[in-house]
Amino acid sequence: MSSDLNAERRRKTVLSIVLAVICIIYVLPVLTVVINSFKVNTYVKTDTFALPTGEMWAGFSNFIKGMTFGNYPFWNSVKYSVFITVASTALILLFTSMAAWYIARVNSFFCKVIYYLCVFSMVVPFQMVMFTLSKTADSLQLNTPWTIPIVYLGFGAGLSIFMFVGFVKSIPLEIEEAAAIDGCGPVRTFFTVVFPMLKPTMISVGILEIMWVWNDYLLPYLVLDINEYRTIPIHIQYLKGSYGTVDLGATMALILLGIIPVIVFYLVCQKHIIKGVAAGAVKG
């Protein structure tokens, strides 16, 4: 029996070592970005994996240079990215949860139509509507960072309505009935009784929407006027467009600046993120 236990222990040790090695390999790409963001541009291509020592060391000059890269202040794209992500997510959470409650509680033909259209919209790839959507957004003047959240609400409603309706159906009706008997109208019932109960789904949907909008490239690229408004992915793709002439060291500095908030956000809300992603796996 003891040899069995020993074998088991040895197996676990081997597995631990293998996992630790894979773990280090996994972090390497991000480390490469960090190394190269402190490297003088000419060495990024020739000595990609060398530490920035001696004459390769560029200090923070890459970060300073990157700020005004591509004749566009990087800080602006950070601001637009943050605003669009926060506003779109807030809009989607508020309005789709309201709609989902209505759909789950009112038995009408129109509700069914809306619900099945939402489910249907989840399997439609963006390329199907990208041209017509950007033209529609243009003609309705939805082409600024202040109005693009409406486009996100429209195109992203499907998944969140689907998830909210699923959750609302699991809430016992008695709670809402009690509120009604106590003299609560539908609006007050929703905001004071139902809305707080939706919190777990709110977090899951919120995380999925934040990850989608923050990293989204094509929709804002087609809808916004990119000479004036660039989000972080648009800005970085714009720099890559002029590959060869571009300062790679400074671009890596910008990428690093773009990744840091994402990684901090991940480490802080890790548990919710992983749960949210598992919950959203229904989307094809």
Add this chain to the structure above:
Amino acid sequence: MKKRITGIFSNPLRRWFWLFLGPVTAAFAIGFVWPFIQGIYLSFCKFKLIKNATFIGFGNYISALSDASFRHSFWYTALFAVTSLVLINVLGFAAAYALTQGIKGSNLYRTVFFMPNLIGGIVLGYIWSMIFDGILSRYGTSILLETRYGFWGLIILMCWQQIGYVMIIYIAGLQSVPEDMLEAAKIDGASRWQTLFRVTIPNVMPSITICTFLSLTNGFKLFDQNLALTGGQPFIIQPDGSTIKTTEMMALNIYNTFYNSNSASKGVAQAKAVLFFILVAGLGLAQLAFTRKREVQQ
């Protein structure tokens, strides 16, 4: 038919229709329904600007299907999707299996493996193009010069990003395998591999279905990473003067037909988009049918 349970508010709530359903309906009409209908219509039209579109029937579809670059992108995408599906799922399942063995530091490993999912496709493509070129430049070549480098480069990138994602779903599945079943297999003298293939895997079949279809549709819909890593390079000029972008996937091909070809090809691009939609939606429906069938069996 089963009567649907509705709330006490069913009737008073109807009066608040405009408040609860109004905003989403309006945005949904602008952001999805109208562009979708218009997109279907325009796929049968010849147009430069939407307002002077003229109906031409199936002409665009014929042009789309006879476009060599589109056919190439379909086979390239299918090959990519299937290869990445197999690799991502096998490695993701292995990772999940390893992390449910009660090893110290499992949480740390899980955190690290999932991390690349948070990084956007464009940024990922840029990071990896620097890494691949850092390696390949020593051999005097570049990821942009050979189709197979671009293909395997994208596979490596997608594995790095997606393994952590399917791993999360597999971990949830593995944790729900009944403990007593594993116990019983052990008592009956089943080896570790027998237990894995006869007990564990049949029990996580639902997770396997979800992950397989997820990585298949993700592979077909891939755009950002493809654009940022190779952008379709290297190009081959055909004898008839047209260009085939050898690492261009379907979504990128549609995009390029819309925005980077001559302006007369927008109708063809829209027809390609409709075909693409039918393909992706078909995969989605197949998944639904497949999962439904399994649910009945259980």
